């Protein structure tokens with residue numbers, strides 16, 4: 275492989291009498307190096323591999339009915355797929371377009387695990403699964419790698435290369451090799467320009483704990499980004515009242531009831547196809563509830579707490595919840611629920627960081643929510659089918 279422009283194209287390579295063919299890409303220690311030194315080719319291969327791994331994980335979680343698809347999907351993604359996708363990511367970095375492609379892989383996996391629809395916002399998927407963007411994950415590996423190289427003897431090749439990259443402030447622009455700007459960006463994002471300046475000026479930083487400080491700052495920035503993204507989406511105006519940071523939700527780890535898990539997630543992320551939601555992209559739909567004569571928009575609150583079509587189920591399930599809570603002496607929680615406004619009711623039903631109770635109470639509320647929404651959804655489907663007939 276010849277790196278850079280080939281001036282004399284007639285030249286051929288030989289080893290003894292054997293001709294050696296020239297290639298554009300060469301795989302070395304698991305990473306494709308391209309003659310123009312950009313990483314598209316390697317990343318395209320990573321994406322192909324990622325798609326195969328997703329298909330493999332999907333086949334496992336789809337075909338085993340008795341295992342929890344969220345629990346195992348999450349483990350298989352993190353223990354098998356991600357290490358393979360992120361392999362050696364400290365020495366490759368793509369364009370923002372490559373980063374988006376990699377992120378779409380993870381998004382696809384998240385949707386598959388939760389059986390979420392295509393229009394589910396990434397922030398809600400990552401929020402409830404407790405996932406962070408792939409690029410943030412890779413930056414952590416890159417920090418570890420830079421730290422390791424900086425601790426090496428100055429005479430070693432990786433150290434010599436990093437030192438000279440920084441000393442000459444060069445990015446091999448002709449070759450589109452962006453590793454230095456990638457490193458610089460990580461320090462900028464991690465509020466550590468001063469550390470980068472120290473590295474640039476060859477000051478000894480081996481006694482500082484910069485890697486953990488930078489990682490901490492990056493993690494805070496990542497949560498901040500997530501929170502801003504949630505706030506900016508009008509469809510997630512309720513979700514922001516349920517969740518303050520991305521972390522794996524316990525309600526997802528229910529072995530016996532994926533239908534309940536799925537409906538609860540769709541309500542939390544506001545992706546349940548109610549009329550009030552469908553009308554956003556279906557012009558002929560007016561968004562009004564077809565099941566009652568209240569002339570109300572069929573949104574989550576109407577569906578859960580107001581629509582008279584479900585009065586019977588509501589009374590029934592509320593009574594069950596009341597008895598459950600009272601039998602464990604949690605009368606004040608029942609009072610809070612039944613006397614609360616629709617915000618309080620919604621947060622208690624769907625689970626919210628604003629209301630953290632004992633595990634026992636959380637379980638009661640979770641079971642109530644799943645049983646209740648399954649009955650509502652079933653009844654709604656029956657009523658709509660009847661109407662369509």
Ligand SMILES: [Zn+2]
Pocket residue numbers: 563564565566567568570576580581582583
């Ligand atoms: Zn209604």
